[in-house]
Amino acid sequence: MEIENFIPAKYFCEVYKVDASFVDSLKEYGLITIVVYEEIEYIEKEKLNELEKMIRLHYDLNINMEGIEAVSHLLNKIDTLQQEINALKSRL
Amino acid sequence: MEFIDYYKVLELNNTATEAEIKKAYRKLARKYHPDLNPNDANAKKKFQQINEANEVLSDPEKRKKYDQYGKDWKHADEFNNYQRSQSNKQQSERSSQQWGGGDFSGEDFSDFFGSMFGGQGNGRRSQTKFRGQDFNAELQLSLSDVFTTHKQTLTVNGKSIRITIPAGVENGQVIKIAGHGGEGVNGGPNGDLYITFSIVNNTKFKREGSNLFSEVELDLYTAVLGGDITIDTFDGKVKLPVKAETQNGMKVKLKGKGFPVYKREGEFGDLYVTFKINTPINLSEKEKELFKELSKIRNNGN
Structure with a gap:
């Protein structure tokens, strides 16, 4: 594990001013992956964008975990469809 | 510069309570939020209007000023003088949902808002460190350009960036250039630059x-x-x-x-x-x- 690619989950919560329980819930719902290294929980820096999006959905739009899960699923689906559209367009 | 009817934007009448404003904002934000409408410029524009309306109507001070002078915004300065004379008045606590960072900062507000309130909105998580805004750019290349790996200099937001475009890049493919987006908020890291390739086929293949x-x-x-x-x-x-x-x-x-x-x-x-x-x-x-x-x-x- 290359430590510079991760940030401690605790530090993430401090910086973004979110409850640790928020991160726990995201983990429970399988929306983020937490890596444990020497008994400290870490979040992948690459996933920060996604996490910020989830913070906005939860804290600003009042969307609960089930909602975030459904939204994430649908956004992934949109992304896949967009890629298919691009591939089909380039074949025309 | 035109008057903006913030009540109309939030689909409310001007007697709406704080709770009704909050509810209306959240309902519309869930519909038009750019996180839920990727690559939809119309939704983004609509969201900015909703956000601006909420910024004003959810803040009792701003709402008062808007209600009094909104249609006659040019007289807003007179209101400011009045405000100064009321300097002892306690600042009301904000409950606005304006972004602390991300894609939507005060600079996205309309000229009308700027004239009345001087631009920048407040932030719920205003002291929170946030990554800077991600920039999106489209680069148009011909199919023959991407047959070989080549370097190209791009100008994004006034800065020149030299990137290597690998051979075989696809039409619609997006590459991320880390750290070349907007500056971070409150010391947060810079955003990233996403370049979408638009490849025009100039060949018979x-x-x-x-x-x-x-x-x-x-x-x-x-x-x-x-x-x-x-x-x-x-x-x-x-x-x-x-x-x-x-x-x-x-x-x-x-x-x-x-x-x-x-x-x-x-x-x-x-x-x-x-x-x-x-x-x-x-x-x-x-x-x-x-x-x-x-x-x-x-x-x-x-």
Whole structure:
């Protein structure tokens, strides 16, 4: 594990001013992956964008975990469809 | 600059309570939020309007000013003088949902808002460190440009960035250039720059991933009797032996003569050539006679 690619989950919560329980819930719902290294929980820096999006959905739009899960699923689906559209367009 | 009816934007009347404003904002934000409407410029614009309306109407001070002077915004300065005389008045606590960072900062507010309130909105998580805004840029290239890896200098937000464009990049493909987006908020890291490639096909080849497709015209005699022809590949010409009795629409695969495979140096896809057989026209008498002879040997030419 290359430590510079991760940030401690605790530090993430401090910086973004979110409850640790928020991160726990995201983990429970399988929306983020937490890596444990020497008994400290870490979040992948690459996933920060996604996490910020989830913070906005939860804290600003009042969307609960089930909602975030459904939204994430649908956004992934949109992304896949967009890629298919691009591939089909380039074949025309 | 036009007056903006913030109540209309939030689909409320001007007697709406704080709770009604909050509810209306959240309902519309859930519909138009850019996180939920990726790459939708109309939704983004609508969201900015909703956000601006909420910024004003959810703040009792701003709402008061707007209600009093909104339609006559040019007189807002008079209101400011009035405000100064009320300097002891306690600042009301904000409950606005304006972004602390991300894609929507005060600079997205309208001129109308700027005139009345001086621009920047407040932030619920205003002291929170946030990554800077991600920038999106589109780079148009021709298909022949992306046949080879090359470097290109781009100007994004006034800064020059030299990027390497790997051969074989796809139309619509997005690459991320970390740290070249907007500056972080409150000391947060910079955002990233996302470049979407728009590749225009300026060639006669069709491309699907790393495979190329082309059509080659073949004269009747070469199709029937076989022979060698020279065909165009993407980066040159090759000699192609044509089998005798080649049919119209028949395909041949030229291995490794396709497009470079993305980020796999030295690897290429295949070129699929479809033969299109041209039958002769303007036949001489002699040719007609010979074709008649042939038709007698084989009924219907099959």
